[in-house]
Amino acid sequence: xxxxxxxxxxxxxxxxxxxxxxxxxxxxxxxxxxxxxxxxxxxxxxxxxxxxxxxxxxxxxxxxxxxxxxxxxxxxxxxxxxxxxxxxxxxxxxxxxxxxxxxxxxxxxxxxxxxxxxxxxxxxxxxxxxxxxxxxxxxxxxxxxxxxxxxxxxxxxxxxxxxxxxxxxxxxxxxxxxxxxxxxxxxxxxxxxxxxxxxxxxxxxxxxxxxxxxxxxxxxxxxxxxxxxxxxxxxxxxxxxxxxxxxxxxxxx
Amino acid sequence: xxxxxxxxxxxxxxxxxxxxxxxxxxxxxxxxxxxxxxxxxxxxxxxxxxxxxxxxxxxxxxxxxxxxxxxxxxxxxxxxxxxxxxxxxxxxxxxxxxxxxxxxxxxxxxxxxxxxxxxxxxxxxxxxxxxxxxxxxxxxxxxxxxxx
Numbered sequence: 001x002x003x004x005x006x007x008x009x010x011x012x013x014x015x016x017x018x019x020x021x022x023x024x025x026x027x028x029x030x031x032x033x034x035x036x037x038x039x040x041x042x043x044x045x046x047x048x049x050x051x052x053x054x055x056x057x058x059x060x061x062x063x064x065x066x067x068x069x070x071x072x073x074x075x076x077x078x079x080x081x082x083x084x085x086x087x088x089x090x091x092x093x094x095x096x097x098x099x100x101x102x103x104x105x106x107x108x109x110x111x112x113x114x115x116x117x118x119x120x121x122x123x124x125x126x127x128x129x130x131x132x133x134x135x136x137x138x139x140x141x142x143x144x145x146x147x148x149x150x151x152x153x154x155x156x157x158x159x160x161x162x163x164x165x166x167x168x169x170x171x172x173x174x175x176x177x178x179x180x181x182x183x184x185x186x187x188x189x190x191x192x193x194x195x196x197x198x199x200x201x202x203x204x205x206x207x208x209x210x211x212x213x214x215x216x217x218x219x220x221x222x223x224x225x226x227x228x229x230x231x232x233x234x235x236x237x238x239x240x241x242x243x244x245x246x247x248x249x250x251x252x253x
Numbered sequence: 254x255x256x257x258x259x260x261x262x263x264x265x266x267x268x269x270x271x272x273x274x275x276x277x278x279x280x281x282x283x284x285x286x287x288x289x290x291x292x293x294x295x296x297x298x299x300x301x302x303x304x305x306x307x308x309x310x311x312x313x314x315x316x317x318x319x320x321x322x323x324x325x326x327x328x329x330x331x332x333x334x335x336x337x338x339x340x341x342x343x344x345x346x347x348x349x350x351x352x353x354x355x356x357x358x359x360x361x362x363x364x365x366x367x368x369x370x371x372x373x374x375x376x377x378x379x380x381x382x383x384x385x386x387x388x389x390x391x392x393x394x395x396x397x398x399x400x401x
Binding site: 053054055056057061064086089090091092124125126127131133134171172174175179186187188189192193194195203204205208 | 268272279372377
């Protein structure tokens with residue numbers, strides 16, 4: 001049992017080698033794109049043609065189908081990034097740092113989308129583009145954390161040192177995630193509470209919820225697809241002197 | 254203890270310390286992090302006096318009054334325990350409704366009238382089609398008549 005577990009573990013560690021992960025990621029990318037497209041088309045169709053008008057906000061509420069998935073992904077990607085950062089610091093694996101680096105731009109994009117669509121939504125519904133309430137401010141801090149992570153990593157030339165510095169920043173920033181999530185519970189804010197949470201049944205009509213979940217899945221699959229593409233580029237860049245890279249057909253041509 | 258176990262313990266420990274520090278800081282700034290004060294808090298004197306602050310609550314049903322100048326409105330903000338009358342000159346947001354959430358920024362006068370310079374609508378987290386909303390409203394009305 002113990003030896004089987006350890007061989008299985010070492011198999012997993014096998015994928016931590018950039019040389020094995022590079023072709024594996026290449027095989028997975030088209031699948032994630034396909035899933036993103038399927039979920040995205042279904043989600044958009046349900047969001048715009050099937051989901052009913054909202055009683056209070058009319059058609060304007062439909063921005064939720066972008067806003068909420070983007071916000072969820074901005075927080076989730078940060079957690080994944082911090083997970084890889086911690087793994088990289090602990091195991092000293094090269095791939096972990098590359099994974100964290102590859103996730104940051106997508107996370108920043110999601111945080112930006114969340115803030116932007118939130119502003120577009122806030123103006124007609126609340127009557128303001130922006131307020132400094134706890135939810136909006138902590139999400140803005142998340143966006144700055146992503147930008148700071150990217151800036152810090154690109155300011156350091158040695159990739160291994162850049163990974164370490166970035167990992168520390170990513171891990172420090174992780175405290176912000178529960179603050180964003182619970183901000184609407186801990187303090188009174190202009191932003192309303194969560195419509196969907198693990199602890200109680202969602203306070204949305206079912207087709208609306210379905211559209212939102214499909215869009216969230218589409219965003220998720222998209223995030224995986226682009227991050228894997230990015231991590232492959234990072235692997236090629238950092239391992240360009242390695243023999244296996246020079247033997248790749250796409251590098252030789 | 255292998256070096257990598259040590260490193261993970263260090264990371265875990267650092268995160269725990271950081272989390273506790275963040276919790277303490279946020280706890281200390283608790284009163285500065287609220288976006289608005291409820292009428293009950295204001296009545297208890299928790300809101301800053303003579304300074305601009307925000308009041309938040311529900312617009313009391315039937316309390317919206319347009320003043321003769323046509324631009325100024327008066328409405329009552331309530332948290333069902335205490336209430337304050339708010340005066341505002343300007344355009345109200347689309348989602349401003351009686352019985353719904355509102356956040357107004359302004360100053361509380363000596364006479365207890367809150368003069369607002371900005372009024373924002375605060376909507377809830379419920380999304381439903383108009384028919385469902387209608388059914389909910391009817392059910393509320395029915396429940397009220399049963400009580401009476």
